[in-house]
Amino acid sequence: MDGQVPVAEEAQGQRNRFLQEPTPVGFLTRIGAYPWLVVCTTCLGAFAGQVDASIVQLGLPALEHAFDATLDQVSWVAVAYSLSFAAVLPVYARLAEIAGRKLMYLLGFALFGLFSALCGFAPSLPWLIAFRALQGVSGALLGANSVVILVAAAGPARRGRAMGLFAAAQAIGVSVGPALGGVLLGSLSWHWIFWVTVPVAALGAVLGWLLVPVSTQMSEETAFDWPGALLLIPALTGLMMVLTKLNAWGPLSPGLLACAASALVFLTSFVWWERRTSAPLVDLSLFQSRAFSGGSVAVLLSYAMLYGMFFAMSFALVRGYHDGPLGAGLRLTIVPVSLGLVAPFSGSLSQRWPRLVMLGGMALCLAAAVGLSQVLTGNPGSEPAMMTALAVYGAGLGLFIAPNNSATLSAAPAEHAGQAGGQLNLMRAFGTATGVAAASTLLAWRLELATGVRGRTIGVSEQALLGAVHDVMLLLAALAVAAAVASSLSARKDSAGVIAGTTPPLRH
Structure with a gap:
């Protein structure tokens, strides 16, 4: 690939199985730096995700005080995001291979910004945890597609430098998060540790619409492993419930034993199913x-x-x-x-x-x-x-x-x-x-x-x-x-x- 990502030949018919993806702006695709513009768009999403992950950790003591919550309750503000991200990531990765990546990537930016804003407006801790879980689901839309979009845009000759920029954006996000969180918590309130990523997500959605090429080379195999997805999500959730509620409920409490048993059943069933299906989720x-x-x-x-x-x-x-x-x-x-x-x-x-x-x-x-x-x-x-x-x-x-x-x-x-x-x-x-x-x-x-x-x-x-x-x-x-x-x-x-x-x- 010399200077730009092909656009015209991307209408291969595969993406028309689902929703039509918006094509990038024509004059942008013709400039020599176009691949790097796409790379920078993916780096923006990586930066926002890591800022969010690290900034919330610093905010947990403030949330414990603001909601008069216990440690196991407030820890779910962090756990809910990571758990929902992990649970749906394989689902999105497979759907992207079938339906295309650009629309899912744009939707990820839009929903990430929306649920970040709603986290800041949460009236109670249960609502905040629920919005954090939804934020993790939207973050997985970005995580399932960002690197693939980056690699396709950069091409083999630029892949190493592009991945280096991606890693740098993540490292900067993790490093900036705690300091930025300290400024926001010290001068404003806990609400702003969630609101701060909203403009970044909005910018990413706009840039993605204008720059990211439509999907190509999608999987010819359109079968999706719904049973695997429905088994994996409760399996991971059960495992997290055991870890977070061990002290609060007690090791022999009926609730904890029920979570452990359900996690074991769902995980065993997931492994059994994945070994037998022709198109496994994992x-x-x-x-x-x-x-x-x-x-x-x-x-x-x-x-x-x-x-x-x-x-x-x-x-x-x-x-x-x-x-x-x-x-x-x-x-x-x-x-x-x-x-x-x-x-x-x-x-x-x-x-x-x-x-x-x-x-x-x-x-x-x-x-x-x-x-x-x-x-x-x-x-x-x-x-x-x-x-x-x-x-x-x-x-x-x-x-x-x-x-x-x-x-x-x-x-x-x-x-x-x-x-x-x-x-x-x-x-x-x-x-x-x-x-x-x-x-x-x-x-x-x-x-x-x-x-x-x-x-x-x-x-x-x-x-x-x-x-x-x-x-x-x-x-x-x-x-x-x-x-x-x-x-x-x-x-x-x-x-x-x-x-x-x-x-x-x-x-x-």
Whole structure:
């Protein structure tokens, strides 16, 4: 492709099965920079998704206070988004192959903006959680299509640079989120942490309409796995309910046991069905590879570590150190900034020493998490050590995430590369939800044991709260060990004897 994405030949008849997609503006498609304009549009969506994911973490203490909510309740503001994103992502990915990507992508921007606005207007916590779930559903419309649109627009010659820009947009979004959230929470109110992404989503919808080419090369196989979709969504929801309600309901409560049993039944049924249907929603044959399975587990664990740290440190900084929103946001920014600075170097290093780089990354995370468990005292003198440990933690994730993604993808057959990428997106989203849910449950449980206060951080002593965060840090250290073990499988060379190039550390 030289200079522009073909437009005229895109009327191949396949897209007419469903709704007609709007063609991009003609004169824009003829300029030399047109492919990069499409790439920038996808980067805008990536930026908005990551700002939203990171900014909400900082806002959880404020939401706990505003709605007089318990920890397990307020954690669902974060969990609902990630869970709904993960649950419908495979559905959208398959529908996009059948119906086309552009309309789904535009709809994703429009609905993301709409539900972001409604989150800010939510009159109660249940309404906020419901709107967050719908926001996650719309975010999955973007996540299922953005990278495919980017790759098609850039072409083989520009793919590496385009993916680099995409990763940079995500890294900037994650880094900007906490600081921007601190400014909005400090000067305005919690409502603005949701409203801030509305204009970005509106701009993305307009640019997508004007620039994104209509869909081509859609699947000739139009069968859709509705039974698989209807089994996967309640399976994932049941698993999240078990994690988030373990402390609130008790391990032997009828409600928790019912959630665990339903999750097991739906997940088992999903696996049984996917192995037998001719057009599965999730290609389970990928998991026959130990390298792919191990790497996928490591993806889940690494994102659980990232967002578990965001969750725990938000409460530690606001309640334990009494930081203002801006101060807490700037401190939290240390983790993604450190991750983003180290990640570009991890790719070249992992070409030579893939296993060593990933193990080294998790060793840094382990040391940082254990170190944080010791230095979080609430005293001003501990702050330099705390910030150093946060930087080391981010650097460890930066060394780990991209090489592990790359090694995991390289373990999948080339003809299943698209499916493999979709599975990694699913594991990332589910890992995010798992990290927040696990950190919330452990924090609430340890606070209750120490103070008798059930599921709240408001009104507890600084030492009790930081003592509970100490245990969350040890949980994150254990996850680092588990991720190192899982990744040792994905670091093995594939059948071709090579490790593929790096992939972006974050993809939403």
